[in-house]
Structure formats: structure tokens, C-alpha cells
Amino acid sequence: MDKKKAVRDYHRNLAVTAGIILLIFIAIPIFVKSPYILNVFVLVFYMSTLSMAWNLLGGMTGQNSLGHAAYMGLGAYASCLLVVRTGINPWLSAVAGMVAVAVVAGVIFYPCFILRGPYFTLVSIAFGEAIRQFIINSEFFGRASGVGLPYGKDSWIDFRFGSKVPYYYVGLAMMILIYAFMKKIERSKIGYALKTIREDEDAAAAIGINPIKYKIMAVVISAMVAALVGFFYASYIRYIDPELMIQAKSTEAVLPAIVGGAAFVEGPIIGGLIMIPLSEFLRATYSAILPGINMLMYAVVLLVVIRFRPAGILGWYMNSRAKQFVDERILKKPSVEVIEEVEMAGGR
Amino acid sequence: MSTFLQACVNGLLMGGFYSLMGMGQNVIFGVMKIVNFCHGEMLMVGMYLTFVLYTFFGIDPYLSVPIVAVVMFLFGALIQHTLITPSLGTKSFTNLLFLTVGLGLLLSNGALVIFGSTYYTINTPYSQTYINLGPVTMALPRLISFGVLVVISSALFAFLKYTTTGKQIRAVSQNPVGAEVVGINVKSIYILTYGIGVALAGVAGSLLTGFYTIFPTAGASFGFRALIVVVVGGLGSIPGAFLAGIFLGLLETMVALFISPSYSDLIVFVTFIVILVVRQTIIARRR
Numbered sequence: 001m002d003k004k005k006a007v008r009d010y011h012r013n014l015a016v017t018a019g020i021i022l023l024i025f026i027a028i029p030i031f032v033k034s035p036y037i038l039n040v041f042v043l044v045f046y047m048s049t050l051s052m053a054w055n056l057l058g059g060m061t062g063q064n065s066l067g068h069a070a071y072m073g074l075g076a077y078a079s080c081l082l083v084v085r086t087g088i089n090p091w092l093s094a095v096a097g098m099v100a101v102a103v104v105a106g107v108i109f110y111p112c113f114i115l116r117g118p119y120f121t122l123v124s125i126a127f128g129e130a131i132r133q134f135i136i137n138s139e140f141f142g143r144a145s146g147v148g149l150p151y152g153k154d155s156w157i158d159f160r161f162g163s164k165v166p167y168y169y170v171g172l173a174m175m176i177l178i179y180a181f182m183k184k185i186e187r188s189k190i191g192y193a194l195k196t197i198r199e200d201e202d203a204a205a206a207i208g209i210n211p212i213k214y215k216i217m218a219v220v221i222s223a224m225v226a227a228l229v230g231f232f233y234a235s236y237i238r239y240i241d242p243e244l245m246i247q248a249k250s251t252e253a254v255l256p257a258i259v260g261g262a263a264f265v266e267g268p269i270i271g272g273l274i275m276i277p278l279s280e281f282l283r284a285t286y287s288a289i290l291p292g293i294n295m296l297m298y299a300v301v302l303l304v305v306i307r308f309r310p311a312g313i314l315g316w317y318m319n320s321r322a323k324q325f326v327d328e329r330i331l332k333k334p335s336v337e338v339i340e341e342v343e344m345a346g347g348r
Numbered sequence: 349m350s351t352f353l354q355a356c357v358n359g360l361l362m363g364g365f366y367s368l369m370g371m372g373q374n375v376i377f378g379v380m381k382i383v384n385f386c387h388g389e390m391l392m393v394g395m396y397l398t399f400v401l402y403t404f405f406g407i408d409p410y411l412s413v414p415i416v417a418v419v420m421f422l423f424g425a426l427i428q429h430t431l432i433t434p435s436l437g438t439k440s441f442t443n444l445l446f447l448t449v450g451l452g453l454l455l456s457n458g459a460l461v462i463f464g465s466t467y468y469t470i471n472t473p474y475s476q477t478y479i480n481l482g483p484v485t486m487a488l489p490r491l492i493s494f495g496v497l498v499v500i501s502s503a504l505f506a507f508l509k510y511t512t513t514g515k516q517i518r519a520v521s522q523n524p525v526g527a528e529v530v531g532i533n534v535k536s537i538y539i540l541t542y543g544i545g546v547a548l549a550g551v552a553g554s555l556l557t558g559f560y561t562i563f564p565t566a567g568a569s570f571g572f573r574a575l576i577v578v579v580v581g582g583l584g585s586i587p588g589a590f591l592a593g594i595f596l597g598l599l600e601t602m603v604a605l606f607i608s609p610s611y612s613d614l615i616v617f618v619t620f621i622v623i624l625v626v627r628q629t630i631i632a633r634r635r
Binding site for chain 2: 058059062064066111112113116117118119121122123125126127129130133134136137247248254258262282290291292293295296298299300302303306309310
């Protein structure tokens with residue numbers, strides 16, 4: 001069948017393209033030796049992952065949290081303190097940190113799920129700030145001076161390296177895994193329920209979707225991913241303090257998603273890949289003369305995107321001629337009707 | 349006892365600023381149903397504006413209040429016209445939210461780029477003048493500022509209550525479609541509202557300069573407290589905002605006095621969460 005073959009070719013082309021992109025990322029540390037550039041990539045990986053965590057709640061469910069730095073910080077603190085105080089293996093502490101943050105997000109945050117729209121955003125800010133203030137005032141959490149992880153020999157067991165290359169690969173793997181996970185959620189029953197809640201919470205309740213249940217699910221998953229990023233950050237920087245959880249960090253976590261396109265799972269990655277290198281370049285080049293120039297540029301891009309391309313860079317690409325060109329010439333995408341016909345007929 | 353009274357007075361004088369900030373936020377939120385996340389940054393802009401007027405033109409901080417009010421009103425109206433009104437059409441709450449967040453980032457980092465992270469203060473001949481009232485000592489600038497902001501709050505209250513424009517603003521806040529039907533130009537009311545809200549924040553900043561340091565993130569804590577005032581004082585209520593601001597100021601100083609100054613932020617945030625959740629739960633039960 002000609003149509004069947006066309007669809008099969010299209011899927012093969014998609015897979016090959018994805019494979020090539022992946023290979024490029026895997027090959028980068030082989031050719032790029034500059035720790036500075038590798039550091040920028042590591043930043044892209046974990047900030048995009050954090051942004052994907054936010055996007056599950058903000059983009060997919062329509063609950064705009066401005067407190068994700070607190071979840072990330074809590075995850076970082078939980079795993080760091082466990083390692084420092086009990087000497088437990090860091091990888092195990094990551095799991096423990098994620099569970100702890102899930103409990104905090106699901107139990108303490110529970111009464112807040114009744115809040116909608118702007119009130120949810122307000123409570124997320126207050127919640128994040130309250131956690132930060134609590135840590136600043138708590139002897140157990142090391143107060144404002146923070147917690148440092150021990151230095152030592154390179155080891156996979158302790159997730160501790162002098163070089164940036166292992167962090168690069170772990171960060172890349174983390175980003176890809178979370179991406180696959182989010183993609184899975186988006187296409188599952190949960191994903192559709194979350195999107196329904198985003199469009200109209202009352203209508204969702206009317207057709208039998210329990211909004212509170214799904215919102216809790218979204219917050220808990222999102223907080224757990226943020227906690228994982230927190231663990232990665234702590235292992236990478238090897239020092240954490242309450243500054244990690246300030247309001248501005250929560251905002252930074254959202255920017256890649258908004259710039260890239262919050263309606264897409266890929267949005268945060270695209271946004272992160274474009275914005276973070278730009279921001280880091282500006283910081284490295286101009287911060288001595290003009291501090292704040294990188295965040296200023298960030299703000300300008302954000303405002304321009306919201307004003308002129310409200311669907312983000314990906315949203316713009318989806319309706320552009322560039323996509324048409326890529327689809328027709330590179331991926332050789334058959335028409336939607338053909339794809340549907342073949343899928344209806346029972347697979348490729 | 350005298351420390352207690354002193355704390356009360358300090359709380360009252362600080363609370364006035366939270367009230368003024370809250371009123372601006374309240375007008376914006378009440379009319380457009382969007383949270384102005386750059387409200388604190390607007391206060392900061394007002395501070396720097398006053399600082400520039402004082403340093404380069406020698407204008408007394410209190411005399412510059414009307415200038416700041418006018419400039420900030422125009423600034424707010426411009427932002428509303430060029431950025432917020434077009435985005436209101438897209439109906440995307442996320443985008444509207446991050447529009448004001450982005451503006452806040454732009455303003456605070458813009459101030460950092462222009463003025464650097466130096467802490468500035470304005471020293472007027474009377475900034476070290478203190479007034480003794482029984483056991484309580486008050487700095488003169490704080491007292492003047494409080495007096496001015498009480499006048500401004502009353503004027504705002506009267507404006508919204510008795511003038512035609514004020515009535516139009518309230519009409520739009522209750523039902524924008526209905527208001528449009530009876531011939532109110534909703535778009536210009538939006539511009540006016542945002543201008544007034546921003547002007548109030550700017551004036552608060554201007555009044556603060558008499559005794560507060562000026563730095564790029566000076567507005568952050570005030571911005572968040574303004575939101576608390578809106579939620580606690582009730583939507584659309586100017587007297588409610590005034591009382592909520594005073595309550596917040598007193599709460600802070602009482603926590604600082606009886607527990608520890610480092611806990612005052614924690615207590616403020618937790619109180620806010622509790623009030624918000626309890627209030628929403630009661631509203632939900634009533635339905």
C-alpha cells in the first residue's frame with residue numbers, strides 16, 4: 001500500500017530526526033572541552049526540566065504556580081541533609097527527597113486546592129516564601145548559611161565529580177526522561193483530565209472528573225520533578241542556601257515554558273535552549289559593568305513574546321511556513337487525512 | 349508598656365503604607381480581575397523618581413509627590429494601553445499573569461542596570477527630627493508620610509464613591525459587559541484604573557523615601573503585602589484595605605516584639621495562607 005508506506009516513512013523520518021538531535025547532544029562533550037560552555041548546557045538541562053515540572057501544573061492544568069523554587073529547594077535540602085546527617089547514598093537520598101516533597105505538596109498544601117485562578121497563584125507564592133522563612137529560622141536546616149555537601153574523590157556511587165561531563169550526561173538523561181514522562185502523561189487519561197480542568201473546572205466536574213483529585217496529582221508530580229531537579233542542583237553545585245528559594249527563582253523556572261510555548265510539552269526545552277545560553281552569555285560578558293542586564297533581556301523577550309506571539313515560540317512555529325517546509329521537504333509528512341486513514345485501518 | 353506603645357505606633361505608621369499599596373492593587377484587581385504582580389516594582393520606581401527629582405533638581409521628597417503621581421499615572425496608562433489591553437483580548441490568564449511578572453522583572457532589573465545595587469537614602473534637613481508624644485517617639489518624616497497617605501486614601505474613597513468617573517469604575521468592576529451596554533467606555537476605564545493603581549504605588553514609594561533606603565528590590569516585600577491587604581480587606585473595599593493594612597503593620601511589629609523580628613515574615617505569610625484558605629472555604633460552603 002502506497003499510503004501505508006508514506007506514513008511508515010514519515011514515522012521513520014521523525015525517529016531519524018530525533019535520533020540525530022539526540023546524537024548531537026551526546027557528542028557535544030566530546031568536541032566541546034570548555035567547562036564554561038558545558039556549564040551552560042547543564043544549566044539548560046536542569047532549568048528546562050524544572051520548567052517542564054512547572055508546565056505540567058501551569059501549562060497543562062492552568063494552575064499558575066509561582067512557588068516552584070520552594071519545591072526544588074525542599075528537594076535539595078531533603079537530599080542534602082540526609083547525605084550530610086546520616087551518610088546515606090545520594091541516589092537514595094534523591095528518592096527520599098522526592099517522597100518528602102510529595103508529602104509536603106500533597107498534605108500541607110492540601111487545603112489550598114480549593115483556591116482557584118489568581119488565588120492559587122497567591123497562595124503558591126506565600127507557601128514558597130513561608131517555607132523559605134521557615135528554613136531561615138530553623139537550626140536543623142542550617143539557617144541562612146545553608147548546607148554544603150562533602151567534596152572528595154570522583155565517584156558514581158556518591159554522584160560527585162570534578163569534571164562537568166558526567167553532570168552533563170546525567171542532566172541530559174534527566175531532561176529526556178522527564179520529557180518522555182510528561183509526554184506520556186499528556187497522552188494519557190490524566191493528561192486529558194488536566195486539560196479539561198484548565199479549560200473549565202466546573203464543566204470538568206460536571207462530566208465526572210474530580211478536579212481536586214487531578215489537581216493534587218498534578219501538584220504532587222510537579223513537585224516531585226522539581227525535587228529531583230533540586231537534588232541534581234545540590235549534587236552539581238554542592239552547596240545550597242535559602243537564596244535558592246527566593247521568588248525570582250520561581251519566576252525564572254517559568255520563563256522557559258512561557259517563551260517556548262506553555263501549551264506544548266516541548267515548550268520548556270525549546271525556551272530553555274534559546275533563553276538560558278543568551279542569558280548566561282549576557283551575564284558573563286556584561287555583569288561586571290551592567291549587573292542585571294541578563295534578567296532585563298529576559299524580561300524584554302518575555303514581554304515581546306507575550307505581546308506579539310502569545311502562544312510562545314513553538315506556537316508560532318506550528319503555524320509558520322518553516323514548519324510547512326520541514327514537514328513537506330524533510331519529514332515528508334503525508335496529509336492528516338492519510339495518517340488518520342492508515343491509523344484507523346490498523347496501524348502502520 | 350512604653351515599648352508596646354512604641355511598637356503599636358510603628359506598626360500603625362508602617363501599616364499605612366501597606367494600606368496605600370493595597371488600595372492600588374485593590375482597584376486594579378477589582379476592575380480587571382488581574383493581579384498586578386509588578387505593584388511593588390511600581391513603588392520602587394516611585395522611590396527612584398523621587399530620588400532623581402531630589403538629587404538633580406533639589407525638589408523636596410514631599411513636594412515631589414504630586415509630580416510622581418502624575419508621571420506614574422501616565423506610565424501606568426501607557427502600560428495598560430500598549431501591553432495589558434491587547435493581552436486582555438487573548439483571554440489567557442497565564443499570559444496576563446506573566447505579563448505583569450515580566451514587567452516587574454523589567455523594572456527591577458532596569459533599575460539595577462541604571463542605578464546599580466547601591467543603597468541610596470535621601471537626607472532632608474528634617475529627616476533626623478523626632479517628635480516625643482508621651483512615652484512614644486516618632487520620626488517626623490514617618491508622621492508626615494502617614495498624614496499624607498491618610499488624606500490620599502480619603503480622597504480616593506470619595507472619588508470612587510461620589511464622582512461620576514468613580515461610579516463608572518465601580519460599575520465596570522461589578523459587570524464589564526453591563527457597563528459597556530449602558531455606554532461606559534470600558535477600555536478607557538481600564539486605562540484610568542491601571543493609571544490610578546500605579547500612581548498610588550508610586551506615591552507610596554515617594555512617601556517612603558523620607559526614611560527608607562532606595563534599592564532595586566525595595567518594592568518586593570511591599571508588593572506582596574499589598575496582595576495580602578487585598579485578600580484580607582475584601583475586594584473593592586477602600587476602608588477594608590485601610591484597616592487590613594494597619595492590621596498587617598501591627599501584626600508585624602507585635603510578632604517582632606513578642607516572638608522575634610526574624611519570624612515576622614514567616615508569621616505574615618502563614619497568616620495570609622490561613623486567612624485565604626478559610627475565606628475561600630466559607631465562600632465555597634455558602635454556595
